[in-house]
Amino acid sequence: MAFTRATGKHRRPSRMHRTTARAAGVAALATTGVIATVAATPALAAEPSVEDTGLTPVVSMGDSVAEQIDAQAAAQEQAALQKAAEQAARKKAAEQAKKAAELAKKEREAKERAAREAERKRLNAFVAPIAHSYVSTGYKTGGSLWSSGSHTGIDFHAASGTVVHAVGTGTVVSTGWGGSYGNQIVIRMADGMYTQYGHLSSIGVSVGQKVTPGQQIGLSGATGNVTGPHLHFEARTTSEYGSDIDPVAYLRNHGVNV
Structure with missing residues (x-):
């Protein structure tokens, strides 16, 4: 027996059409891995997984599963934000360490130059051959x-x-x-x-x-x-x-x- 429905923009879609569309949306989510881990949860198992219509197998998903998907997405987003923050902190610490090393190098070089100049002046200095004489x-x-x-x-x-x-x-x-x-x-x-x-x-x-x-x-x-x-x-x-x-x-x- 063939199942048909009348066409027309004012006719409400049949239940089979709505169910098939929802199944297609769920299948799309499954391919992205978002609900792959929740398919085996007790909440999902408690709900009828297939409507026995004799037509097309359809996965039914309740509000609890949607909430789990949202929670998982939020957790993933939070992890990504935390990772980005950690990378930024490491980059900032590396930049600060580099600046500190450059400053220490400049200070060391300045001290070395001052020491060389002092030694040059000392070596170029002259004194009397007899101290406190005439x-x-x-x-x-x-x-x-x-x-x-x-x-x-x-x-x-x-x-x-x-x-x-x-x-x-x-x-x-x-x-x-x-x-x-x-x-x-x-x-x-x-x-x-x-x-x-x-x-x-x-x-x-x-x-x-x-x-x-x-x-x-x-x-x-x-x-x-x-x-x-x-x-x-x-x-x-x-x-x-x-x-x-x-x-x-x-x-x-x-x-x-x-």
Whole structure:
């Protein structure tokens, strides 16, 4: 027997038509996986799953199943939101850690630059060869005491055994007996000039040794051609006698108050 229904826009759809449409909607939901997990629930099993009409098997779904589907969808949405929030938090933490690391790096580099600058200034600084002393005989002072007819350096007042300092950064190029200079030390300075320290009672450095400003290199004395203990100091363009320049001007040009 064929089942038909009259056509017309004012005719209410038959129950078979409504049931078939609802079954199609349920089938569509089932394909998306939304109600796959609720099909075996007690609530679903308690309801008639198939209408025995002899026509088309139809799944019937009550309000409780719809509520479960809504709850599952809400839970999935909440999980997605939570996951997104966790990812955002991890990204923010990583950005903050990166900024902190960059800041720490900049601070470390600034400290290193400051330390290098301080060391550079220290190495470029000059000091007097005898602390808290004064020049007792000036440069180019004339007299028979000097073979050249004039003083080739300056004398610093100092008792025997007074500490003698390297006036700046340099390398020792000569030590030992220097004739009329007595025990002497010659240092090649970092600026290419040479300094000489004479009449020492003791030598505390050796050739090739690096020295820094203010470092003790020996003790003053009265060795060589002298009339009393003092330190003879020269500034030279070479390590040899006769290349002397004004030692007062040399020290003052490097910030030493002489």
